Every structure is written in structure tokens, then in C-alpha cells.
Amino acid sequence: MTMHVTMTVNGSEVERDIEPRVLLVHFLREDLGLTGTHWGCDTSNCGTCVVQLDGEPVKSCTVLAAMADGHTVKTVEGLEQGGQLDPIQQGFMEEHGLQCGFCTPGMMLTARALLDRSPNPSEGEIREAISGQICRCTGYATIVRAVQWAAEHEGADAAGGGPTNGQLETEGAHA
Ligand code: FES
Numbered sequence: 001m002t003m004h005v006t007m008t009v010n011g012s013e014v015e016r017d018i019e020p021r022v023l024l025v026h027f028l029r030e031d032l033g034l035t036g037t038h039w040g041c042d043t044s045n046c047g048t049c050v051v052q053l054d055g056e057p058v059k060s061c062t063v064l065a066a067m068a069d070g071h072t073v074k075t076v077e078g079l080e081q082g083g084q085l086d087p088i089q090q091g092f093m094e095e096h097g098l099q100c101g102f103c104t105p106g107m108m109l110t111a112r113a114l115l116d117r118s119p120n121p122s123e124g125e126i127r128e129a130i131s132g133q134i135c136r137c138t139g140y141a142t143i144v145r146a147v148q149w150a151a152e153h154e155g156a157d158a159a160g161g162g163p164t165n166g167q168l169e170t171e172g173a174h175a
């Protein structure tokens with residue numbers, strides 16, 4: 001038995017016939033080829049599969065693709081817009097927020113959602129936001145600094161002083 005689903009993924013409407021049991025993480029990776037969303041445990045422990053569903057970070061191994069029918073999904077592939085990195089991506093680059101990179105897509109989607117609702121989070125807020133996600137490499141300090149870098153540079157844009165990222169914020173971060 002299959003069912004028909006329609007959803008907006010990274011700004012584009014997609015339609016597929018799927019089995020009702022298919023998890024969103026597998027739908028994204030295998031049906032849509034969006035392999036930037038990683039799959040680590042399938043038991044809701046690691047958080048590497050985090051994507052945004054209607055702007056909220058969710059572990060896509062705990063969501064059926066059918067539950068996303070009619071909703072909006074953003075994956076790591078949707079962060080960059082028009083050849084411009086999202087400030088979160090730039091922050092991870094500037095502050096060396098990744099080593100192996102396995103946790104990184106999920107971390108960035110969670111961080112993007114955090115900054116969208118709280119533009120100047122404290123270190124504690126950042127650590128709480130990513131507390132459901134495991135990084136085996138960095139010790140988290142550089143991830144926190146990456147998010148702080150993005151917050152500082154987006155804040156500069158909001159004040160009219162940022163040279164590069166205002167365009168990113170308005171065009172790409174909230175698609
Ligand atoms: S694969 Fe989803 S939490 Fe680990």
C-alpha cells in the first residue's frame with residue numbers, strides 16, 4: 001500500500017507515493033537524495049538526523065514522512081541561498097565547529113532555529129538547544145562559538161553594520 005504525500009522541501013514542492021511506514025530521514029535521503037541529513041542511531045539518541053519541520057528542529061528518525069505531508073521541511077541543503085552561506089554555516093567554518101562533520105547538519109539546523117527565535121542566545125541557551133544532539137569530536141566548545149559567531153554577525157546586520165550577511169538573513173535563513 002502506498003500513500004501520496006506533498007510537502008515543501010527547501011523551498012520546492014515535492015510529491016511522492018510512499019509507504020506509510022517510511023521515516024522522514026529515509027524519505028529525505030533515499031527518495032529525494034538529500035543525503036546531507038545523516039542517519040546515526042534510529043533510536044532518537046544521537047540527533048544527527050535533525051531537520052526543521054515548519055521551522056522547528058525535529059529528529060527526522062522519529063517522524064514519519066507521512067506526518068510531514070502538507071508541511072515545510074528544511075534540510076542542510078536549504079541553508080545556503082544563491083551561493084551565499086547561511087551565517088550559521090559561516091560560523092561553523094570560522095570557528096572550526098566541526099571535525100568529522102557527522103553531527104554538523106543537525107547541529108546547524110538546530111542552531112538556525114535557535115537564532116530565528118532568539119537572536120542573541122546565551123551560552124547556556126545554545127548548550128540547551130543542542131543538548132539532544134551528540135558530537136563525538138569537538139567537545140562542543142567550538143560548536144558554541146560557531147553559533148555565537150553567527151549571532152554576532154546577524155546582529156551586526158540587523159543594526160545595518162554587517163558587510164556581508166544581511167543578504168543572507170533576508171533571502172535565505174527563513175525560507
Ligand atoms: S538517527 Fe535520529 S536521533 Fe539518531
Ligand code: FES
Pocket residue numbers: 097098099100101102103104134135136137138
Ligand atoms: S564533528 Fe564529528 S561528531 Fe561532531
